Amino acid sequence: MNDQQERGQALNISESFIVQAPAGSGKTELITQRYLKLLGCADQPENVLVLTFTNKAVDELKHRIINALNQVKMTVPTEQHKLTTFQLAKQVMEQSRKNKWDLLNHPSRIKIVTFDSLSSLIVSRYPSLDQLIPPRTMTDSYESEEIYKKVAENTIKNIDDKDYTKCISTVFLYLDNNVERFCKLIVHMLKKREQWLTKLYRQGVLNTKSLEQTAQEIIIDHLKVLRKTANEILSPKFFNLLRTNKRDDINKILKLPNCNLEDLSQWQSIAELLLTKDGNWRKNVDKKIGFPPELKEEKAYLKIILEELGSASSFKKILNDLTNLPSAFIEKSTSVHINDIAKVLKLSVAELNIIFKEQNVQDYSEVLMQAIAALNSREEVSDIALMLDYQIKHLLIDEFQDTSYSQFNLIEKLVENWSLDDAKTIFLVGDPMQSIYKFRESQVGIFLQVIKNSIGNLKINSLTLTSNFRSNKSIVDINNNIFTQVFPKENQTLFDAIQFSKSSSASQKESINAxxxxxxxxxxxxxxxxxxxxxxxxxxxxxxxxxxxxxxxxxxxxxxxxxxxxxxxxxxxxxxxEPLIENLFTKDLISLARALLSLSDKLAWLALLRSPWCGLLLKDLLIISESKEITIFHQLQSNQLSEDGIKRSQHLYHAIEEVILSEGKFSFVERFSYALSKLSADNELSEQQRIIKAQFLNVLNICEVNQTLNIKAIQLMLQDKYAPSQLxxxxxxxxxxxxxxxxxxxxxxxxxxxxxxxxxxxxxxxxxxxxxxxxxxxxxxxxxxxxxxxxxxxxxxxxxxxxxxxxxxxxxxxxxxxxxxxxxxxxxxxxxxxxxxxxxxxxxxxxxxxxLESESEVIIKESKAPKLSRYKKLTLISKRNINENQSKNNTNNIELIYRSALGSIVHYYLEHNEFDPSIRSIEIKFEEYGLPKKLIKSYCKEVYDLLQNTSSDEDFDWLFKKRVSTEVEAEYSSFNKTVIIDRLFIEDDVLWIIDFKTAPLGKGESISSFIERQKKSHLKQIIEYQEILEDIFKLPSRLAIYCPAISQLIIL
Known part of the structure; x- marks a missing residue:
């Protein structure tokens, strides 16, 4: 599987290519070589543009290019791939000398940019006529999130406007008058508005017909696939058999149905005939599906067909997916809801634009939409290239599998006027098997779409690399074996299903137990x-x-x-x-910022006094905290402290006195930075602390510029940042x-x-x-x-x-x-x-x-003590209060209390949906219950294991799914009884009552025996719950016990 021919083709700069480059295939070197070859023939460096997705990727690729140019002065390499790069770089340096580019001293002429940078460049060439100062693009997610929330609030305020009263009221009613859900809807949709805004509206008008058309196209495409597969499997004899069926919907199917909307019902009838309700091939043929006892021969023949279908798993899936298809037409009630929601969303976009204009800011979505709109505007622009600082003749895109539809739209507009005759090329490289950024709206189907249809007027040739230069032969072979079985057998664009492409190791080195x-x-x-x-x-x-x-x-x-x-x-x-906000040094910086922002923030000042910058002892801290002075800062010169405390407080006082007195004369960032330098000189900080300090000062600066300098804003901006790591x-x-x-x-x-x-x-x-x-x-x-x-x-x-x-x-x-x-x-x-x-x-x-053998653990049997209320902390009996005679009698009772404490703690975490708490947090809870220290470690492990068992269970998603009806630790009274229900919810008009039991599996006890024991122990109690709740909810109910010890939901 040598791919040298494909690599050679990729360097043919007169043609356009899309290259699938699997893991370890040298993708970055290939795009580097293509870029160098183009640059070596270019009139200007700006004629060649490379697009990628992150600033990190830009820096890495630029570093590669510049390093290759610097290598020209070095010894000629002997390895073939390095020699190719060397020779191409040499041509570039010659071109640079001849045309006086001086690239090594002017690397900015090497045009490698992100999609966001390109969009900003396009928009900057055509600013709004009523904006003298270009808007600032928000780079921090916190800032944009706050604006979206403000927009949601402003949208609600329009409820008194007669033009919007109905739609806002209707949406509120639709969301059960829940303000929080309303705001979440607005925020969620504004974040992704580039995906729906121009597609949902045509010339500013809601286009529900396009929604129906999309649904219908999906149905028809599915029927085409189904018909093609069925044609290979279902013979004419099968349809002759259907004529004898007693059901009218089936005996009218005389041949293989077509792929039109009106044919859907026939396909659904065929699926119902062949499949059970749970989606498996039928084994029994009876009158329920139109074959009564008198049709013996027909029944026997259908059974033979069903047996033959046993291995047709692909056909079975396509038939099953008929039940998952969208509605071909929007129901009237749904259409009304969509219209009202769409009107509210359009209003929210208008409110967003108002805030953008007031604050002279924009987000990345806005920049991208404006860039596409600018390229669409044929009145203002006669040639797309005129909108840029340079004329693009060659476009290269790295990691193309991560492109979103909006970004692809931008690409289409850039190359819209390119043709086969003008010597312009596009080079797309990536690996659809490594598309893992759906949360960033990447659409791997675009890669498949371009392979099939190219882009615009261009002819784009497809190449696939196969050599793996990274892994040894053993790893490559095993990965090939595994993923050939795992990946789908064919591409399905809509489902993001990608076929596997095998690799071959460039090295023949094998490793035992690789x-x-x-x-x-x-x-x-x-x-x-x-x-x-x-x-x-x-x-x-x-x-x-x-x-x-x-x-x-x-x-x-x-x-x-x-x-x-x-x-x-x-x-x-x-x-x-490690989240930056959880780093100890960051916490000290937050305390310092809080203290300087407010002299009256007592908690912040006490934290500052305990920080390494002061290190006040607890006894001195107590004196200061109990003082009646107005602020702690004014107490730093107190002579009531210990000798050590006076030295420490004086050091802090002199370090920040000037900063406190200079308020209003300098910016807060300047004052904070000065105070920090007095408390910790840069040479006293570790490399990690210096990086954190720079990050923190940047956050403060953004907050101050945006006039959001408060501790809440600072903490929110730190939330999505991470502490630097040690090498x-x-x-x-x-x-x-x-x-x-x-x-x-x-x-x-x-x-x-x-x-x-x-x-x-x-x-x-x-x-x-x-x-x-x-x-x-x-x-x-x-x-x-x-x-x-x-x-x-x-x-x-x-x-x-x-x-x-x-x-x-x-x-x-x-x-x-x-x-x-x-x-x-x-x-x-x-x-x-x-x-x-x-x-x-x-x-x-x-x-x-x-x-794998299950390991039995010695676990104490479940306590039969009554369940303790989980609304109160349990304090265990102090040993000092137990005399010698009582000790022996109370041993068993104490053990029962320990087990009850364990159950209460597990219930606490289940109630709060915390399935991966730190061991320390569990320890603290056991300490609060008064558990002896020597037992805490083993009990902590048991709690942690029970929670892990729960989160790993196959029923976990269903059991802990977010439902409006869900209630946890709910207290209900009826028939003069009060009960506390661990978890209840309504699904499909059935009330589910779930009781959690933390009982351990007994030594040598089988799972089936354990289940029977739980049913016997708790059935009476949970039936009491059922009687009370059915009387209140007036709904049929189902009962279940969930046992984390065996990761099993026991339905009663």
């Missing part, structure tokens, strides 16, 4: 983290210079591993894992952060963990190719069921998430050069969590999973 899999029982996070430590130690013993990466799906999955690394004193570099060989990061990187050894723990379930969106919408959109609101408070289109969009997003998770695993497993370690937890039932990355590997490692 890929290793270690399964664990669920709840064994500590054992799993200890295994990670063993792997790291063994790896460093084999090669002390190698780089090791621990990659996880979510930052929360690193908690136990970080604790283990710290315990074993292994240095590590945690990349974007080390062992690196900890998320898989997203690791994309584009490579390491000698890669460890992937927590593969059995599931991700967070998505909450129900108030409006579901999906951008479709060709500037179409599909949209549906959530059901109103008065409606029983979601609309079919809403359910379809929900299903579509679920499928897209499923395929993206698949690609995330591919990204993770292709980072390794020499060794790859996979670790994940299996349920006690032997099943793998369906929403985990391990689910994709379970087939490949089936034997190892089957061989």
């Amino acid at each position: 890929v290793n899999f270690y399964p664990f029982n669920i709840g064994q996070d500590v054992r799993e983290s200890e295994k990670v430590i063993d792997i790291i130690n063994d790896s460093l013993r084999d090669d002390s210079e190698q780089e090791i990466a621990v990659l996880v799906r979510s930052r929360s999955h690193l908690k136990e591993i970080i604790r283990s690394l710290q315990f074993h004193r292994i240095n590590f570099e945690a990349i974007k894992t 080390a060989q062992v690196k900890l990061m998320t898989i997203h952060e690791a994309k584009g990187l490579e390491f000698d050894t890669v460890i992937l723990p927590g593969l059995g963990k599931s991700g967070k379930s998505d909450s129900l969106a108030l409006i579901q919408f999906q951008e479709i190719a060709n500037n179409n959109i599909l949209l549906a609101p959530i059901k109103s408070a008065s409606e029983k069921n979601e609309s079919q289109t809403y359910l379809y969009l929900q299903y579509l997003k679920k499928q897209q998430s499923h395929f993206e998770l698949m690609r995330l695993l591919y990204v993770a497993m292709t980072r390794a050069k020499e060794k790859l370690y996979l670790l994940g937890s299996i349920k006690k039932t032997g099943k793998v969590n369906s929403n985990s990355m391990l689910a994709f590997l379970s087939h490949y490692y089936e034997k190892k999973i089957e061989d």
Whole structure:
């Protein structure tokens, strides 16, 4: 699988290409070589433009280019790929000398920019006529979020305007008069307005017909696929058989149905005939589906057909998906809701534009929309190139698989007038198998669309690279074997389903045990983290210079591993894992800022006195805190403190006295910076602290410029930032952060963990190719069921998430050069969590999973003491109050109280949806209950394991799904009885009553025995709950007990 021919083609600068470059294929070097070759033939450097997505990517690519140009002065390399780059760079330097570009001294002429930068450049060339000063683009998410919230509030105020009274009132009623939900709807939709605004409205008018047309196209496309598949499977004999059926909807199907909307019902009848309600092939043929007993031969023949269909899994899925399709037509009630919501959304955009104008700001969405609008304006612009500082002749786009529809629209406008005759080219490079940024609105389907249809008038040739220069042959071969089975067999643009493309290792080096899999029982996070430590130690013993990466799906999955690394004193570099606001130095900076902002902020001043800058002892702190002086600052010269306290307080006083007295003379940032320099000179700070200081000063500066200098704004701006990490060989990061990187050894723990379930969106919408959109609101408070289109969009997003998770695993497993370690937890039932990355590997490692033996733990039997109220803290009996005779008799009772305390703590976390608390927070709760210190560690572990079992359960998403009707720890009274219900909710007009039981599995007890024991113990109690609640809610109910010890929901 040598791809040298494809790499050579990619350097043909007279043609346009889209290149699929899998992991480790040298994508960045290829785009570097193409750019250098174009530059070596260009009239001006500005003729060649490279687009990418992040400033980090811009810096990396520029560094590559400049480094290649500098290498021309060095020795000629011998390796072929380096020699190619060297020769191309030499041509560029010659062109630079001849045309007096002087690129090395003027690197700004190397045009590599982000989409945002290009949009800003286009907009800056055509500013608004009524804006003398260009608006500032908001770069901080906090600032834009605050504006969106303000817009939501302003939108509500329009309720008294007769033009908007009806639509706002209707939307409020639709959302059950919930102001918070109304504001969330506005904020959510404003963030993504570039996706729907121009598509939902045509010439400023709502276009519901386009919504219906989009839905109909989706249905027809699905029927086309179904017909093509059915044509290969269902013979004419099958349709002859249907004529004998006793059901009118089936015996009228005389041949294979067509793909029009009116044919949908026939396809649905065929699906109902062949499939059961749970989506499997039928085994029984009876009168329910139109074949009564007298049709013996026909029934027998249909059974034969059904047996033959057993292996047709693709056909089965396509048939099942008929039930998930959107409605072809918008119902009248839904149309009214959409019209009202659309009018409110349009009003909110108008309110947003008012605030933008008042504050002279804009967000990235606004810049992108204005750039596209500017390129659309044919009256003002005769040639797109005139809108730029230079004329683009060649466009290169890196990581093309991450393009959004709006960004693709911008690309289309840029090359709209390009033709095959004017020698202009486009070069798109990326890897759809590594598309993992759906949360940034990337649309991997665009990659497939361009391969199929090109762009505009251009002819774009498709190339696929196959060589992997990163991983050894063993890793490449195993990844090929795994992902050939995991990835879908064909591309499906709408579902973001991407076929797998095999790679071949450029190296023939093989490694024994290059890929290793270690399964664990669920709840064994500590054992799993200890295994990670063993792997790291063994790896460093084999090669002390190698780089090791621990990659996880979510930052929360690193908690136990970080604790283990710290315990074993292994240095590590945690990349974007520690929130900046949680860093101790940041907390000290916040205290200093609060103190300088307000002399009366007593809490901030006390924190400042305890910080390393003062370090006042507690006894001195007590004296100051109890003083009746107006402010703590004025007490810093008090002679009532200890000798040590006087020295420390005097030091702080002299450091900040000048700053306090200079208020109004200098900016707050200047005063804060001066105070900080007095308290800690730069040479006294670590490298990490210096970076944090710079980040913090930047936040203060933004707040001061925006006139939002208050502690709330400062803290909110710090929330999405991370503390810099110390350099080390062992690196900890998320898989997203690791994309584009490579390491000698890669460890992937927590593969059995599931991700967070998505909450129900108030409006579901999906951008479709060709500037179409599909949209549906959530059901109103008065409606029983979601609309079919809403359910379809929900299903579509679920499928897209499923395929993206698949690609995330591919990204993770292709980072390794020499060794790859996979670790994940299996349920006690032997099943793998369906929403985990391990689910994709379970087939490949089936034997190892089957061989995993459950380990029995010695656990004290469940307490039979009555459930304690969880609204009060329980204080255990002090040992001083127990005499010697009582001690023996009370031992068992104390143990029961311990178990009750454990149950109360687990219930607390379940009530607050906290499934991954820190061990320290659990310890604190046990300390509050008065548990002896020697027992706390083991009880903490049990609590943590029970919570982990719960969050990893396959019923977790359903059980803890956000519903309007959900109530936790709810107190109800009826029949002169009062009960506290752990969790209840209404679904499909059925009241679900859930009781949590933290009982442990007895020693040697089977799961089935445990379940029977729980039913027997609690059935009477939960039936009492049922009687009371059915009397109150007047609804039929279902009962269930959830047992975290076995990760199982027991339906009674």
